[in-house]
Amino acid sequence: MEQSQTPSNEPVQEDSRLQRILNKVEIWGNKLPDPAVLFILLLAIVWALSWALSGIDFNVVDPRTGDALQINNQFSGSSLTQLTSTMVNNFSHFHPVGVVLVAMLGIGVAEYSGFINAGLRALLSVTKTWLLTPMIILIGIISHSAVDAGYVLVIPLGGVIFYAAGRHPLAGIAAAFAGVSGGFSANFLPSALDPMLQGISQVGAQILDPSVVLNPLNNIFFTGASTLVIVFLGWFITDKVVEPKLQSNKLDGDLSDLPSMEPLSDAERSALRWALFSIVASIVFLIGTASLEGSPWADSEGSLTSGAAPIMKSIVPLIFLMFLIPGLVYGAVIGSIRNSKQFVEGMSKAMQGMGYYLVIMFFIAQFIYAFGQSNLGVLLAVKGAEFLKEMALPGGVTITGIILLTGLINLFVGSASAKWALLAPIFVPMLMQLGISPDLAQAAYRIGDSSTNIITPLMPYFPLVVVFCQRYVTNTGIGTLTSMMLPFSVSFLIVWTLFLMVYWTIGIPLGIQATYEYVAP
Template identity: 80%
Template sequence: MSEVQASIEQPSLVQRFLDRVEIVGNKLPDPAALFISLLFIVWFLSWLFAGVDFNAVDPRSGQALVINNQLTGEALTQFFSVMVTNFSHFHPVGVVLVAMLGIGVAEYSGFINAGLRAIMAKTATWLLTPMVILVGIVSHSAVDAGYVLVIPLGGVIFYAAGRHPLAGIAAAFAGVSGGFSANFVPSALDPMLQGISQAGAQLLDPNIVLNPLNNYYFTTASALIVTGLGWFITDKIVEPKLASNKLDGDLSDLPKMEPLEDHERKALRWAMFSVVIGLGILFASAYPIDSSWRAEDGSLTAFSAPLMKSIVPLIFLLFLVPGLVYGLVIGKIKTSKDFIEGMSKAMSGMGYYLVIMFFIAQFIYAFGQSNLGILLAVKGAAFLKEMALPAGITITGIIFLTGFINLFVGSASAKWALLAPIFIPMLMQLGISPDLAQAAYRIGDSSTNIITPLMPYFPLVVVFCQRYVTNAGIGTLTAMMLPFSMSFLIVWTLFLMAYWGLGLPLGLQASYEYLPN
């Protein structure tokens, strides 16, 4: 073997490191067993630290922060009394199942198959990666729909193009979750975070008002950074590493790259026509200022707007209706039995996911009740304040601290509700505006979403991977996403520093400095 051949076949240092991460990660217990273990750890730590004076204040109540022992008789009784509702009311469960019902019909009828083949026929293979990432970024406007829609389709699209499907899942996951705060389309996340930021700022300045789009220009520019960086990482780092992950799943029902036949094109046209009609009806009903789709203030994008609350049912209909039309035209769906079979087939593959979600829901409940997560956030913020570093280093510290806390507390709104009353008044006293603090938070919150098994949708993405590689596990997904996470965290932070240094506007009515009145 020549030296040139040896150098080609020798894995790079990065690939060897990621291989080691995958091996170690896959030796972790099954995700369900992992969360059972974490539940017991939370119980033990709550017992160990109960009664300890941490000299910290709970920002929610203004009272001394204490750890609540979850092993007392009262706490355990309460735990068992809410165990069922913890699971049945766990937000990701309903989102996934409802969306999958509609997707199941669309997949069973062949609508998704035909649609992907039509897209593939018009999209150059080398543009697939940025297309998937960008679609994932835009999917934030549909709240959590990207997790159940874009990520699995990323795998299907890459497989249909002859590329490794796990690379498609990684690219889509990077766009949907790693780039969660990079978007050029306003979403419900913007007013939700702004409201929390404003409440935190008003603790120090009761008269301050923030614009819901106070980070809009920055998040728009960030979409380009995340897309370009994600494109490079997918094609140059992640996909080459995946060459050793052989496909051994059941791939019989995945779309191939054959051109559409005449009857398929006809059915696809009718299906897309039904989509246009449906979107037209939605637009016509939402456009009037007094539309029932709007919030009380007339907004369509406010978190309280019925339209935003109905995103998942609308996604359900977006796939159900054209899937049904396609099936009827092409003859795949002839009776109601066929229609229900598509939904049943989709649900049959969700059993493992539901088992994992049950234990995640119980863990999150106990973790929240114990106050361990709040203690971690409060102590971390206090440490940054005591260091009294320059503004740029402080903001960088906020980003990295948020990224670390995000490994343990997944919800963006819940985490910011805990951190904003600490970070924002602290930074305002240093002359840093709430708008900049919020932008820093969004970077840290997004970047590490994709490497923590505690993120509620992480196990679902593992399930998507197992469709193609049956022995894929936590380690496989973590190794795939680690290059995205670390690159996003570092490059995105540097981008904010450069953006700030150039004085470019963060968003509408936003500023970098806070000047007391």
């Protein structure tokens, strides 16, 4: 495949209304403080709001405990001392920090040795440029099966692949981010999210009907079909809206170590074959040990897919090894890693670029802790759900309202499971009383939860994507990334909701043993 020096799509008109809106979003977004400072300000806002609302009786029941909901004043002396006493643990135990750093250690060796460079050049040599966008989005969607791996693997590779193909790298990052995060609930492969949400939905349903039992794959047919919607819609948005706009964002980062489209040499081909063989051997070993009776990868009941199974808890370390091993093999064969000093240097180089990310993560961790302790998010979720219930709208309109409310709440509460744990005890019984099944309620939640992931700086991986963009365009800020992702978010929210309505109208099964209607026993 020949390297193209200009994007293959035609630029949209510069004076189009959409482009003017996105330009204003970028300008105003980039006027926000640095992400680290932004989260300091948000922490102060949490303190102020929790202090102002702490003495008010909202007449709301906390769905997690059944007790009256109280806003906890985070500006009190006891709360502030509690924050300082847990500050280190808040940061060191903050899930995205460990996921990113451990995975980046392995990726660092693979990049340092030249394995990733050679692998991408080999991939691009057999892939048409016009197919890169859907390929990256699809890979991002599939990456959900490996929990949060897509954020640290697929998104940066999207930029590298687009750059090597002569396209704007930020468009590749946008396409990958849309697949990994915007299409978080679109996947034809089962993932850990399926049983997690199903379990919460079942608990919510049993509040009204203790006999309800849901299948862990109760949405698998719908999420599988949604994959096509996200891939084709994301493809159109990337090539026709986002990439043309990005032509004004000139590349000024350090691009010296990024791959070009030069053909692989014989030595590189040989090293790449050995590295790929090591990957195959590692996968065979993993499958073999996982298939054994009484496998150490299984939980106490012999399941490999439960959240308690060691193999599910080892996804990130396995990713680390799946890059480390072929990186070392490639480096040993080609000669780029000949001693332990070079091996450690590869990891060290990867960590050097993570300093800014760690600073941001420190303040995000403190903000999320205080926000969770304050109960402000719970109040927002419960009040929003009560508003929908009081409206007493038809089923289809109510489902649309749940999608929109979930999307709004998602701007403030990032965790998919935490949000559903708050909303399911309200939404699921409420909809069951309207004759709507828990399976359909869960599908609606997943649309709202996914669609707005990509436009909220409060999502823990959002600053990481900003860092990835700054590798190519150094002045990339919150506004730049938000304006890039806004067309995806709005399109996903509208089209995916309409798709659910059509899917529901036709009566295609949502998943295994799933229904659309709930009939009381």
